[in-house]
Amino acid sequence: MQNDTILTMRGIDKQFPGTRALSKVDFTLRKGEIHALMGENGAGKSTLIKVLTGVYEKDGGSIWLEGVEGEAHIHSPQDAQKLGIATVYQEITLCPNLTVAENMYIGRTEGQIVPWKEYEKKATALLNNLGIPARAKQELNHCSLAVQQMVAIARAVDMNCKVLILDEPTSSLDDKEVEMLFSLMRDLKSRGVGIIFVTHFLEQVYEVSDRITVLRNGELVGEYAIEDLPQVELVAKMMGKDLHDLSDLEQIGSKHKAEDEIIYEAQKISSSESKPFDFSIHKGEVNGFTGLLGSGRSESVRAIFGADRVTGGKVKMKGKEVKISKPHDAMKAGIGYLPEDRKKDGIIADLSVRENIILALQVMRGFFRPMSKAQMEAFADEYIKALNIKTASQDTLVGSLSGGNQQKVILARWLLTHPDYLILDEPTRGIDVGTKLEIQKLVLKLAAEENMSITFISSEIEEMLRTCSRLIVMRDRNIVGELTGDQLTQAQVMKTIAGGGQ
Amino acid sequence: MKRREPLTNTQLLMTIAIGIFIGMYALAMAFLGGGFLKAQQFFDILNDNSFLILLGCALTIVMIGGGINISVGGVVGLTVMACALYLNGTNIENSTLSISVTLLLALGIGLAFGIGQGFLISYMEIQPFIVTLAGMFLARGLTTMLSIYPVKVTHEGFKELVKQKLQIPFLGYIAKNGNLIPAKLEIGAIVALVMLILTWYLLKHVKLGRDIYALGGNQQSALMLGINVKRSRFLSYVISGFLSGLAGFVYLLHMPAGKADTANASEMDAIAASIIGGTLLTGGVGNVFGTFFGVLILATIKKIIVLSPLNDSWWQDMASGAMLGFFILLQSIVLSTREKRKIKAADKAALQKG
Ligand SMILES: Nc1ncnc2c1ncn2[C@@H]1O[C@H](COP(=O)(O)OP(=O)(O)OP(=O)(O)O)[C@@H](O)[C@H]1O
Ligand SMILES: [Mg+2]
Numbered sequence: 084m085q086n087d088t089i090l091t092m093r094g095i096d097k098q099f100p101g102t103r104a105l106s107k108v109d110f111t112l113r114k115g116e117i118h119a120l121m122g123e124n125g126a127g128k129s130t131l132i133k134v135l136t137g138v139y140e141k142d143g144g145s146i147w148l149e150g151v152e153g154e155a156h157i158h159s160p161q162d163a164q165k166l167g168i169a170t171v172y173q174e175i176t177l178c179p180n181l182t183v184a185e186n187m188y189i190g191r192t193e194g195q196i197v198p199w200k201e202y203e204k205k206a207t208a209l210l211n212n213l214g215i216p217a218r219a220k221q222e223l224n225h226c227s228l229a230v231q232q233m234v235a236i237a238r239a240v241d242m243n244c245k246v247l248i249l250d251e252p253t254s255s256l257d258d259k260e261v262e263m264l265f266s267l268m269r270d271l272k273s274r275g276v277g278i279i280f281v282t283h284f285l286e287q288v289y290e291v292s293d294r295i296t297v298l299r300n301g302e303l304v305g306e307y308a309i310e311d312l313p314q315v316e317l318v319a320k321m322m323g324k325d326l327h328d329l330s331d332l333e334q335i336g337s338k339h340k341a342e343d344e345i346i347y348e349a350q351k352i353s354s355s356e357s358k359p360f361d362f363s364i365h366k367g368e369v370n371g372f373t374g375l376l377g378s379g380r381s382e383s384v385r386a387i388f389g390a391d392r393v394t395g396g397k398v399k400m401k402g403k404e405v406k407i408s409k410p411h412d413a414m415k416a417g418i419g420y421l422p423e424d425r426k427k428d429g430i431i432a433d434l435s436v437r438e439n440i441i442l443a444l445q446v447m448r449g450f451f452r453p454m455s456k457a458q459m460e461a462f463a464d465e466y467i468k469a470l471n472i473k474t475a476s477q478d479t480l481v482g483s484l485s486g487g488n489q490q491k492v493i494l495a496r497w498l499l500t501h502p503d504y505l506i507l508d509e510p511t512r513g514i515d516v517g518t519k520l521e522i523q524k525l526v527l528k529l530a531a532e533e534n535m536s537i538t539f540i541s542s543e544i545e546e547m548l549r550t551c552s553r554l555i556v557m558r559d560r561n562i563v564g565e566l567t568g569d570q571l572t573q574a575q576v577m578k579t580i581a582g583g584g585q
Numbered sequence: 586m587k588r589r590e591p592l593t594n595t596q597l598l599m600t601i602a603i604g605i606f607i608g609m610y611a612l613a614m615a616f617l618g619g620g621f622l623k624a625q626q627f628f629d630i631l632n633d634n635s636f637l638i639l640l641g642c643a644l645t646i647v648m649i650g651g652g653i654n655i656s657v658g659g660v661v662g663l664t665v666m667a668c669a670l671y672l673n674g675t676n677i678e679n680s681t682l683s684i685s686v687t688l689l690l691a692l693g694i695g696l697a698f699g700i701g702q703g704f705l706i707s708y709m710e711i712q713p714f715i716v717t718l719a720g721m722f723l724a725r726g727l728t729t730m731l732s733i734y735p736v737k738v739t740h741e742g743f744k745e746l747v748k749q750k751l752q753i754p755f756l757g758y759i760a761k762n763g764n765l766i767p768a769k770l771e772i773g774a775i776v777a778l779v780m781l782i783l784t785w786y787l788l789k790h791v792k793l794g795r796d797i798y799a800l801g802g803n804q805q806s807a808l809m810l811g812i813n814v815k816r817s818r819f820l821s822y823v824i825s826g827f828l829s830g831l832a833g834f835v836y837l838l839h840m841p842a843g844k845a846d847t848a849n850a851s852e853m854d855a856i857a858a859s860i861i862g863g864t865l866l867t868g869g870v871g872n873v874f875g876t877f878f879g880v881l882i883l884a885t886i887k888k889i890i891v892l893s894p895l896n897d898s899w900w901q902d903m904a905s906g907a908m909l910g911f912f913i914l915l916q917s918i919v920l921s922t923r924e925k926r927k928i929k930a931a932d933k934a935a936l937q938k939g
Contacts, residue, residue, distance in 0.1 A: 138809065161811040176809035180594070180802035180869035181795075189799055190811030195792050220590045 087114045089149040089245055089277045090135075096143035097130055097301075099483065101475030104130040107144070108303045110296055112246060112277040114149075117268060119288045119309075120281045122298035123321055123515040124487030125473030128281050129173050131298070132248050136163040136170050149245065164191055169244035171235045173251045173281070173486045173513075179224035183210070183217050187238040209237050214263065228255045229376070240267060247271060248279045251486065253287060254513050257376040257542070265291050283487070283515050284543075285314055299323055322517045343367060344401070346536045347387070347418070347504045352396030354386035358560050359396060362387070364504065367534040369526060371547040374557035374580055380540055381423050383557065384506045387538075388413045388420040401503070414447055419502035421494055423509045423540075430489050432482030436474050437463040439481045440495045447500055466495035469525065471518050487513045494522065498529070504536045505529070511541060523550050544576055556580055594923070598863025598916055599875035606878045609885055617892050624756035624768045630884045631770065632839065635777035636661060636848065637884075639832035640855035641862070641876040642784040643825040648859055649788065650821040651801040651868025652706065652713040657829040657855060659724030660698050661848040664691045664833025666728045669843035672740035680742025687743070691834035692827060698724065699826015707819040721852070729845045738841035747841050751775060773835035780828065784873045787824075797821050801868030857905065858883055861912045882908065 090112040097105040105127045112118050120128050134141045137157040148155040148166055157163050163170065177186045184206035192198070206219035215233045217226050223234065232255050239247060249268075253261050268278055268291055282288060288295065288309075295312055297304040297320045304320050312320070343366045353359035357379055364370055372380040385391045389407045398407050400416045407413045413420065431439055440463045445454065454462075463477045470491040474484055481492055490513050497505060507526070511519045527550060529535040541547050547554060548571055556564040556579040564579040592600065613621045620626040631638075640657045647654045668687045677683040698720055705716045738744065750769040757767035788794035796817040799807040808814045836848060860866065861882055862875025886904045890896060 136809075159811075159813070160809050161813060164811040170809070172809055176803075176806040178799045178802035178806050178810070178869070181799060182593075185795065186810075189795055190807075192792075197790050197792060197795055199790070218590065222590075222593050225591070 088112070089114050091147040092131070092135065092144065093146075094144040095131065095134055095141055095146075097127075097134055097139060098142050099475075101479065103301050105134070105141075105301045108298065108301070109306075110303075111306065112279060113294075114277055115272050115275045116293045117272055117278045117280055117291050119292040119295045120279055120298070121288065121295055121317065121321055122304075123473075123517060124471075124491070124513075125300075125485040126298040126321070127301040128298060129250055129485060130301075132170065132172075132250055132279065132281070136160050136168055136248070161190070164242070167243075167245035168248065169239040169242035169246070170248040171232075171239045171250060171252050175228070175231050175235055177223055177231060177235055177238075179222075181223060182219065183221050183223055183226065183234055184219035186223050186234055187241065191242065205241075209241055213237055213240075213267070229257070229260065232256060233260065236264060236267075240271065244276060246277050246279070250281045251283070251513060252280075253282055253284065261287065283513060283519075285317065285516060288317075289314065297321055318516055321515065345399075346401060348399040348402075349387065350397045352386055352398060353394045354382065354389075354391040355394060356391045357382040357386045360562050362555070364536045364538065366536055367530050368553065369530045369537045369539055369551050370553040370555065371539045371541070371551035372555050372557060373540070373544065373547055373576060376542070378557040378580075379560035380557050381508055382560070384420065384508055384538060384540065385422075388418060388506060390420065390422070411446075414443070414500075414502075417503035419443070419497040419500050419505040421497045421505075421507045421510055423512075430481055430493060432480065434481060435478045436467070436472070436481055436484070436492055437477040439492050440466055440499060443496045443500050462499055463495075466499060469498075469521070470495055471521060487515060487518075490514055491518065498525070501533065501535070504538075506538045506540075508540045509542065510539070511543070511546065519546070526550055544573055548573065548576070558582065594865075594870050594920060595863060595872050595875075597919065597923075598865075598870070599872045599878070601915065601919070602862045602875050602878045602882065602912070606882050606885065609882065609889075613885065613889050613892075617889065619892065620888075621892075623758050624753075625758070625766075626888070628753075628756075628768050628770050628774070630881060630888065631774040631777070634880050634884045635771065635773040635839065636832040636836040637851060637854055637858065637880050638777040638877060639780055639828050639835060640851055641858045641880050642781060642873050643828035643832070644852070644855045645859045645862070645864050645871050645873050645876045646784065646788065646797065646828075647713070647821050647825045648856075648864045648866065649801045649868060649871045650797040650818055651804065652818065652821065653856070653866075654702070654713065654717045654720075654822065654825050654829075655852045655856075656698060656702065656717040656720030656724055657825070657832070658848045658850060658852040659721040659728070660695055660826065660829040661833040661836055661851060662844075662846065663724040663728045663731075664694045664830050665837050665847045666731045666736065666843035666845075667691075667694060668834060668837050669736040669738050669841070670731055672738050672743050673736065675740070680740070680745075683740065684743055684746060688834055691837075692830045695826045695828070695830015695833065696823065697826070698829065699823040702826065703819040703822030706822060707815045713822075725845075728843075728847075732843065733845060735845075736843040738837065738843075743837075743841060746772070747838055771839060773838040776831070776835055780831065781873055781877055784824075784828070788873060793817060793820055798869060801870075803869070854880075854883060854905075857909045860916075861909060863916070865916075 088111055092110040095105050095108045108131060110131065122128050133139045135146065137159045146155045151166060155166060181189065184202040187206050188202050203219045210217055210219060215230060215237060217230050217234065223231060232252065236252055252264060272278060280292060292309050294306065294308055295317065296306045299321060345363050346366050348363040350361050351359040360383060372383055374380045386393060389409045389412055393408045398405055405416045407416060437459060441459050460477060467474065472491045473488050481489055494510050511522055523546065526537055526539060530537055539547060539550050554566040554571060554576060555562055556566065558580060566575060566579065643657050644654060668691050671690055672687055675683045702716050702720050705711050706713045750771055752767040752769055754765060754767040757765050760766050796812045799810065799812055800814055800817050804814060858879030859871065859876045862879035864871030864876060883905055886908055887901045890901050890904055
């Protein structure tokens with residue numbers, strides 16, 4: 084063992100009912116290193132982190148920390164914090180009813196009396212320093228998801244820790260915020276902090292990391308220096324097989340023709356959150372809305388689905404005028420919608436995987452026409468396979484699935500309804516590369532083979548370029564351009580977003 | 586840049602309760618006149634309900650932590666009975682000493698219930714409703730075991746203490762015969778007000794209090810933020826028990842007799858007062874000052890009904906029930922419109938940033 088090692092985990096085992104989440108996993112973290120922990124959804128990354136921070140008790144193995152005699156015994160997040168381990172968990176773990184400042188300092192300050200003034204001063208300084216658009220005395224539930232994520236990061240970064248753990252910290256951040264986080268990470272690194280970084284964005288891994296540890300199915304695949312592991316190999320190591328189907332994707336392609344029937348058509352549709360806009364989509368077409376975070380791309384599709392209060396506009400479905408003022412109307416008209424904020428509008432943690440998958444279909448059929456058990460099982464099985472959902476069984480509670488697998492369950496819910504028109508807002512966020520491709524393929528297949536019309540939104544432009552045959556570009560809540568054919572290049576999209584013309 | 590933060594949910598709900606209380610009281614003064622024009626009317630409300638203020642604090646604490654405690658009324662009943670029997674049976678000559686022992690007995694009973702229930706709820710992870718329901722039955726059972734007959738306190742020293750009142754001349758009134766009758770506040774009411782302030786301080790400024798808010802806000806998050814969730818929850822029940830024991834002693838000071846059904850259903854009044862004052866059953870939101878006004882609102886309604894032609898106990902109950910329903914409705918409307926505005930505001934912030 085080198086003497087610049089600050090954390091050593093050896094032979095870590097963790098068993099959940101029905102799942103072996105970790106078996107004999109080793110992990111080593113050195114001073115001043117950014118160490119990416121990689122693996123598919125459900126590989127055991129978050130579990131390894133939670134074992135380290137005392138959220139879960141390990142079933143076997145040992146942990147050593149620099150500065151601690153003998154094995155480190157960590158039985159609660161409190162212990163971990165005291166030993167200098169700061170963590171940003173995958174799911175945001177702050178208290179919505181407390182202020183921003185209190186969320187930054189609660190649970191880690193000495194003394195029995197709360198130093199409110201000091202909290203406020205220090206928090207304000209920290210917020211300004213990091214450019215987080217929030218006020219110290221603001222209640223956390225008044226903050227957007229991205230801001231909450233940043234507050235969690237600020238709390239961890241401020242902890243003067245030896246080990247900093249970031250479990251998918253970038254999933255709801257935009258490019259600028261990610262850049263800021265990276266410069267923060269580099270700064271901490273130069274001060275000798277060891278950082279564990281989990282993400283599904285491969286470019287981000289190569290941008291900041293020094294070393295990569297790969298897990299697969301709860302087992303250690305290996306530890307590599309970043310320069311020894313090119314991206315293609317990393318993916319192969321994560322999936323256990325090579326990824327070479329980008330070409331397949333092109334073959335499927337989008338086959339719709341301009342003279343195909345128009346499925347959905349809206350004139351001057353507007354909602355409480357979006358300005359009036361016109362939009363239509365053909366049968367079998369895959370299109371996308373793009374633009375920066377907050378450009379109104381999500382609000383536009385929410386208006387289509389009636390998720391916000393609709394304030395005006397005419398809507399035609401297959402040429403017939405329909406009135407869509409709430410999600411239920413949209414569903415009856417044949418529109419499906421996977422929302423961006425799945426924590427809020429999606430997952431029901433206390434229901435099983437099967438029930439979660441069946442949910443929307445059941446609503447569409449009406450509760451008085453129940454499906455047979457066998458039918459439900461068949462449907463659930465089909466999508467668990469198609470989306471590679473890692474779950475012990477159909478009856479497992481969704482709450483116990485890994486973050487990415489929960490996302491897949493909700494995606495399955497909407498795919499299963501086979502709507503005429505499906506809207507997917509960030510369907511691949513938090514999902515591993517292999518499955519991301521599977522989802523893109525599935526989207527194209529649904530369009531080509533079942534003539535489904537699909538609107539696809541993603542912050543990753545490459546992903547949209549690969550799937551969409553038409554891109555609608557938005558800025559400041561206005562549609563500023565529409566790109567098709569040859570115009571569908573990264574450069575052109577960027578230019579349009581930035582305002583460089585059509 | 587100095588800017589005022591919007592009211593938190595806690596503050597907003599409490600403000601509503603205070604506003605409604607003031608409005609109600611003003612209307613009573615205008616239309617019913619009589620007693621309501623005297624300061625003593627207000628002090629009587631405090632005197633009669635001092636034990637309920639303490640129980641309100643006891644419930645607000647556990648409710649903020651996301652729990653519930655329905656044993657508090659039973660604990661008051663048991664404490665009152667035990668203390669009355671002790672006072673009548675004691676052979677300690679020194680009356681101050683015997684009264685002190687009585688106070689310790691009351692607090693001891695409350696703490697014992699708090700510790701026992703807190704342990705089962707927090708460390709054995711049994712539903713608080715079930716544990717405290719059992720606690721309530723246990724307390725009522727023990728009370729009848731001690732005596733099925735009412736027990737009047739005969740201890741001279743204690744009876745003397747009961748008569749002690751704080752006289753406030755400048756809030757008094759001139760009686761028909763021209764004498765000044767000062768306003769009177771009982772010891773129990775003073776104790777209740779002091780504890781109210783201490784509880785407020787605990788919840789607002791002491792680490793444990795904040796941990797209880799965090800725990801009620803999101804238990805999983807509280808754990809991950811490094812809060813000792815089990816200990817905080819345990820202590821919230823211990824404090825709740827302590828306050829119930831003290832409430833028993835205060836009850837005895839107001840009405841020096843023990844009965845099997847003393848303070849019957851007062852846990853429900855305490856829960857109602859907390860809710861009216863803005864404590865949410867879902868946890869994480871609440872404030873004891875709100876609860877204080879909740880107690881005042883319930884008590885004032887009862888007073889108003891006593892003075893009105895509808896003087897019947899079922900009218901009182903119906904009015905309390907209607908009040909509670911009204912508040913819950915109001916709260917959910919206020920909070921849901923807030924929720925919508927909040928999301929808009931968050932979006933706007935994101936937009937400005939982008
Ligand atoms: N609390 C739990 N109860 C039961 N099973 C669990 C629990 N937490 C995780 N698991 C299981 O353990 C496995 C590993 O999950 P983990 O959350 O560590 O995955 P991950 O690598 O973080 O994936 P993702 O990229 O999706 O976040 C999964 O199969 C998951 O279903
Ligand atoms: Mg994870």
